[in-house]
Amino acid sequence: MADWGKISRRTAMTAAVGGAGALIWNVNNLTLSPDFAHVFHAVEDWTRLSQRALLIPGRMAPEYAMKDISPTFKPNGTLDPGTDDYNAHVAQGFANWRLRVDGLVRKPLSLSIRDLRRLPARTQITKHDCVEGWTAIGMWTGVQLGLLLTAAGMLPGARYAVFHCADNLDGEASKGGEQSPGQYYESIDLNDAFHPQTIIAYGMNGRNLAVAHGAPLRLRVERQLGYKHAKYVQHIEIVSGFASIAGGRGGYWEDRGYEWYAGI
Amino acid sequence: MLSGGTHVAMGAMSDTVLANEPSRPRREIFYRHTAWVRAWHWINALAILFLLGSGLNIFNAHPRLYWGRYGADADTPFFALGSVDAADGTTHGITQIGAWQFDTTGVLGWSQTGGEYSARGWPAWMTIPSFQDLADARHWHFLFAWILAINLLVYLVWSLRRRHLQRDIVPSAADLKTIPRSILDHIRFKHPTGEAAKRYNVLQRLAYLGVLLLICLMVVTGLTMSPAFNAIFPWSLDILGGRQSARSLHFLSAGLILLFVFVHVAEVFIAGVFNEVRSMITGYFTVPGEHE
Numbered sequence: 001m002a003d004w005g006k007i008s009r010r011t012a013m014t015a016a017v018g019g020a021g022a023l024i025w026n027v028n029n030l031t032l033s034p035d036f037a038h039v040f041h042a043v044e045d046w047t048r049l050s051q052r053a054l055l056i057p058g059r060m061a062p063e064y065a066m067k068d069i070s071p072t073f074k075p076n077g078t079l080d081p082g083t084d085d086y087n088a089h090v091a092q093g094f095a096n097w098r099l100r101v102d103g104l105v106r107k108p109l110s111l112s113i114r115d116l117r118r119l120p121a122r123t124q125i126t127k128h129d130c131v132e133g134w135t136a137i138g139m140w141t142g143v144q145l146g147l148l149l150t151a152a153g154m155l156p157g158a159r160y161a162v163f164h165c166a167d168n169l170d171g172e173a174s175k176g177g178e179q180s181p182g183q184y185y186e187s188i189d190l191n192d193a194f195h196p197q198t199i200i201a202y203g204m205n206g207r208n209l210a211v212a213h214g215a216p217l218r219l220r221v222e223r224q225l226g227y228k229h230a231k232y233v234q235h236i237e238i239v240s241g242f243a244s245i246a247g248g249r250g251g252y253w254e255d256r257g258y259e260w261y262a263g264i
Numbered sequence: 265m266l267s268g269g270t271h272v273a274m275g276a277m278s279d280t281v282l283a284n285e286p287s288r289p290r291r292e293i294f295y296r297h298t299a300w301v302r303a304w305h306w307i308n309a310l311a312i313l314f315l316l317g318s319g320l321n322i323f324n325a326h327p328r329l330y331w332g333r334y335g336a337d338a339d340t341p342f343f344a345l346g347s348v349d350a351a352d353g354t355t356h357g358i359t360q361i362g363a364w365q366f367d368t369t370g371v372l373g374w375s376q377t378g379g380e381y382s383a384r385g386w387p388a389w390m391t392i393p394s395f396q397d398l399a400d401a402r403h404w405h406f407l408f409a410w411i412l413a414i415n416l417l418v419y420l421v422w423s424l425r426r427r428h429l430q431r432d433i434v435p436s437a438a439d440l441k442t443i444p445r446s447i448l449d450h451i452r453f454k455h456p457t458g459e460a461a462k463r464y465n466v467l468q469r470l471a472y473l474g475v476l477l478l479i480c481l482m483v484v485t486g487l488t489m490s491p492a493f494n495a496i497f498p499w500s501l502d503i504l505g506g507r508q509s510a511r512s513l514h515f516l517s518a519g520l521i522l523l524f525v526f527v528h529v530a531e532v533f534i535a536g537v538f539n540e541v542r543s544m545i546t547g548y549f550t551v552p553g554e555h556e
Binding site: 016224 | 490
């Protein structure tokens with residue numbers, strides 16, 4: 001420690017200038033370096049913890065009036081899963097679609113769209129904030145996820161809800177980076193899962209959810225960015241962790257470098 | 265012309281060193297910038313460089329700006345960078361500002377990355393990282409956004425408590441009266457000497473105060489784009505007129521900060537790059553003599 005006193009101001013300043021220069025010069029390599037990824041993960045944790053510290057449970061995403069609804073709501077990601085299985089469901093009007101809720105639950109559920117429509121509904125007009133920067137406002141109708149999870153009953157160790165979807169996405173040119181195909185999935189923690197505005201939506205702008213917007217069911221998790229709002233939801237799995245699922249980062253875009261915590 | 269009070273104000277720990285050399289006129293070395301101000305300056309310089317570069321990469325994911333609560337492909341932007349295929353088979357980069365369109369092929373809308381042309385808003389040489397990747401650009405952006413915000417908070421607390429902001433930055437009524445003369449001095453590249461060189465002139469004060477307010481606006485408009493922050497402080501959306509307005513104001517204030525940087529660096533060169541840069545590194549500034 002005594003050596004610190006011997007480091008002259010000149011040495012310290014040279015080191016600072018050299019460090020800044022090296023940072024700028026190597027910016028592309030650092031971006032892709034697995035070691036530097038720890039720095040970015042630490043920043044994500046810091047953002048999540050500071051936003052969560054202020055997000056006391058009752059805080060609601062702003063809701064809008066009918067007049068604020070976007071004339072055209074931009075569909076993004078998968079616009080039509082297009083598989084034989086999915087096409088058959090479209091032809092049947094999703095009469096045989098099932099939403100399974102299982103994993104760390106006391107009582108696994110398997111619900112039809114008709115079952116969900118018989119449950120108390122919540123309608124909310126909210127904005128959809130895409131990570132790319134655009135915003136669309138729409139009206140969503142569905143069942144509070146908390147209601148379904150309460151019916152299923154959480155077992156000890158339950159921490160996350162994972163949403164398995166019917167679509168296989170190839171990536172999106174606008175997002176850049178790797179454009180690798182993969183089955184879409186997403187995850188949120190139980191804090192968000194039990195939030196009153198977190199719903200499994202079957203209706204949009206007063207109609208049935210369209211195929212481009214995730215028919216027959218999509219997640220709305222209003223305090224996070226668009227990619228968390230999984231479309232074509234078939235299966236909700238309650239887990240203690242998601243490291244063993246797909247790429248292990250908790251979602252299709254998370255496995256391609258995006259933050260798991262998408263509050264900003 | 266200047267009271268002793270301003271002398272103390274500029275260097276809170278003012279210690280004026282007079283170098284006595286018999287063969288030369290007396291050159292006054294003045295302690296101009298405290299360590300706090302120097303740290304604030306260089307951390308900002310690095311953070312703003314990274315935030316501008318990564319911000320342009322993020323912008324490229326949706327290179328259009330709107331006013332209001334919503335805005336996406338079907339809505340009308342007031343600013344857009346895009347590309348169009350011409351009838352002759354060539355592709356052109358198009359910059360749209362309001363009702364006007366400009367061909368900006370090679371720079372905006374359609375430019376080369378590693379020898380290959382592609383549709384991208386801002387070109388590779390302007391963005392961090394240089395290749396197009398929204399996820400990576402966001403990582404850099406949030407890393408330096410935290411650094412900028414913490415630096416801003418430390419600076420504001422320090423400079424208000426030590427009255428640096430009140431004494432050295434905010435112009436007084438007397439300062440404001442010197443605006444016309446100061447503009448003339450700047451146009452003639454005439455820089456203050458002697459005692460007057462120890463304090464910021466009125467245009468400097470206004471520029472530094474302005475850039476400080478712009479950095480505050482960057483933080484507020486940036487946070488207003490966050491859906492979680494919207495749930496915490498919904499009034500920020502109301503004040504700024506919606507998320508797309510916040511995004512556009514974020515972009516426009518970044519442009520004004522860049523304009524400040526250009527003028528600031530030009531002034532450093534005009535006023536004497538060695539002396540000015542040294543004073544922001546070591547704190548010590550050679551006061552230009554009255555007749556130099």
